Amino acid sequence: MKAIALTEYGDPEVLSLQDLPDPIVGPDHLLVEVRAAGVNPVDYKIRQGYLQGAFPHHTPLIPGWDVAGVVLSTGTAVHDFKPGDEVLGYVRKDHVQNGAYAELVSVPDRMVARKPSTVDWEVAGALPLAGLTALQALKAAGVSSGDTVLVHAAAGGVGHLAVQIAFQLGAARVIGTASPRNHDFLRALGAEPVPYGDALIDAVSEAVGGDGKVDAALDFVGGPAFDDSLQLVRDRARIVSIVDGGRTVEHGAKHVFVRASSEQLQWLVDLVAAGSLKVEVQRSFPLEQAADAQRLLEGGHVRGKVVLTV
Known part of the structure; x- marks a missing residue:
């Protein structure tokens, strides 16, 4: 071959x-x-x-x-x-x-x-890899009905699927970080886009309102995104990162390294076939x-x- x-x-x-x-x-x-x-x-x-x-x-x-x-x-x-x-x-x-x-x-x-x-x-x-990563991260964060979820790198391979799957799991709002050129793309997926960078914490807090905190955060990029999440989530156990496992656990968050699951993958591809996941x-x-x-x-x-x- x-x-x-x-x-x-x-x-x-x-x-x-x-x-x-x-x-x-x-x-x-x-x-x-x-x-x-x-x-x-x-x-x-x-x-x-x-x-x-x-x-x-x-x-x-x-x-x-x-x-x-x-x-x-x-x-x-x-x-x-x-x-x-x-x-x-x-x-x-x-x-x-x-x-x-x-x-x-x-x-x-x-x-x-x-x-x-x-x-x-x-x-x-x-x-497969991106979809399973997104789903398993959302499940590790306990995302369910009524949650507001922050997704870092929301226009990327894992992120854009996580945005959509979050809604399938019942999330009420998804806030996604992305460069301005991808903001319309995120809006089309149902997310509320915010730019990443120095003003991220203020932008998310303003978008959320109230106490300025989200219910869960998914870090698909590492570095400052994880640090920002520590300040934006009410419960650090509902921060999930796929990047730096040791540092993630040290701060009371969770780390996910994707695992194969034929059952989860079948659920995801059936959503694609039904037009519910792009x-x-x-x-x-x-x-x-x-x-x-x-x-x-x-x-x-x-x-x-x-x-x-x-």
């Missing part, structure tokens, strides 16, 4: 299109012919070698934890899927090596959901241009998601 892989860590140029052996299909795995693979910040962090302390890494290393495609074959222990099924999945494994930037990927059946026929491949490939794909690239896709994402200011098509 053809795949984008690296044999050393570094700049996007270390990624190259290579001919590699087809994946091994274990007893509880599906062999999936990839149609789309989401590109996420974790992908370029793996490329840079930053996650070597968190997971065993092996080269040649194929990045990519988001996949959408067609089942080609199944392992002997798989009973709920068959060849021809269209699926999507968040395919983080215990070892970093055989990811989704490829023509084929072997995926544990517990990590996939069925793709409704009305959901296109690029959207399906963009959804996945913004800013741009798609063919597989062989994976370096350009990562370069775009690494530069910041991406609205929604970037996807590779195969």
